[in-house]
Amino acid sequence: MSRLAEFIFRRRGRNGWHWTDIVTWLWLVGGLFIMFGPAVWLVGSSFKSPAALAEFPPTIMPYVTQKATVEGYDKPLDLYEVTRPDGSKAVLAEVRRIGIVAQMVAPEKPTDIVKVNIAERTPVRTMSFATTNYTEPFTHFDFVRYLWNSVFVTVTATLITLIVNSMAAFALSKYEFRGRTFAMLLILATLMVPLSVIMVPLYSIVSALGLFNNLWGVILPTVATPTGVFILRQYMLTIPDELIDAARMDKASEWQIYWRIILPLTAPALAVLAIFSVVWRWNDFLWPLIVLSRKELYTLQVGLSIYSGELNVQWHFILAMTVVTMIPVVLVFIFLQRFITTGIAGTGLK
Template sequence: MKRKVRWPSYLIAILIVVFFLWPVLYVIFSSFKTLNEISSPNPTFFPDQWTLQSYIDVFQKANFLRYIGNSFFVAVSSTALAVVINTMAGYALSKFRFKGDKIILIIILSTIMLPLEVIMVPIYRVLTFFGMTDTYAALIIPAAATPTGIFLMRQYLVTIPDDLIESARIDGASEWKIFTRIIVPNAKAAIATLAIFSFMWRWNDYIWPLIAITDMNKYTMQLAIANLNGEFSMDYNGILASATISMVPMLFVFLIFQRQFVQGTAQTGMKG
């Protein structure tokens, strides 16, 4: 029996993809345009004259290699720390029963409703008390544990059978061995998802680095892009080129974790 080809569904999906990718592709292609083309009253989608001058100017006029390195260091360090802490917290809240565990979970979930603008002043005061302002730690440590990450890991780890963990305990396995040999391998889908979102949040973060960092040598990519806006002029070429550069790491991270995400989802938390 021949499979029915659902061309209308494919066509709708393609149109949706094109609709959402159109602005992104426009930014990428515009980064290869000259300033006259960008400023033209009749803009075109593809450049009439391809040029790399925008990228050359970005790296010559500003220390963008350092800013990219700062963003990588902050995003990778924060993501690694967030994966470890959120996974441990999710394991504790999903597989251990202790007095007040439900209350702790409710408190954690309630903080999801609080925007950064509400809590950034208390966080800044805490960092000031410990002398951590204007340091990389000010960008990494506050994002180490997030309510979204804890809830994601907790909800996924609940699906792992308790009998599997109890069997390991009967065999004499320590809690650390259970966590590293059973929990982590069977939570690859959630860990991959958490890593992607955590890296994306830290890489694209602008408000918090703007508050916590004053030394330009510690600026992240997003702060550097914002500095291309002058008081009386705007470097459109530089903004488009740097914005295109900032997209590459996110695409790279997603492609790395995509396979693990699919495999972990197929396993549904258990190995055959």
């Protein structure tokens, strides 16, 4: 144990403890609980049955009270461990409860009803994962449809973003033409026009194009990202022009230069943009909320928020669906975190 502690608390540099070391460890450990705790709690709760969710105080892991079928009773009865007045313990099943007195029977002798004070018994509980929270939304709700809509929007929007942005970045980095600076400034200026500022007229334009209640109405307004053009252009500027000149000499068309030379060389920047785009589009909320009003078109985010706003919130389903919604982003986080953090640190973009 002391070896382990020594390993954990071993520090480089100075010997001895400074107050800043203590603050550091408190901050880090506190951060671990505050940052991960809520997500862990969510996952734990998502496996609880509705009865276990309503319990207070709650448990971290999902438990259910064990039940037993007793002869003479239609429904399975809850099992309790009862402390008898003489100190011995027995497992009894509850028939009914009146005030603080419970009428209980031993499962072996269903005819003898024993009256027990409810303070003298504790439920017999076992850990149990309510996987139906996960499986039922797939059959009872339009969950599969929401999932499909989200996947469709995310994949399509990302593909179009990559193609359209890389073409624009190619033009802006490898060609001399009048208005190039103007085009670049125009693109950067749109960074100042967030959705919340233009949502009313954008809605009317999308409606006029017949894209209201259409997944393309969610996709198209988001694909020409100024950040994407910016990242890709900066990267393409580092590709030597000689490659292009040589290709032209070999009678390559401009289109061939774009997709056979420039695109493969831009792969790392394209990967970063693809990761960002997937996360952006998967998480989009306000715009899909405005454009999609038909249930069968909802994305996961919209569907979740609508369900959770209903009067009788079915938390056991909501929590499970929230976990499913989290999964792609968590996967991105686990496998591609390095790209994202260097991307952000390098460009200051999100």
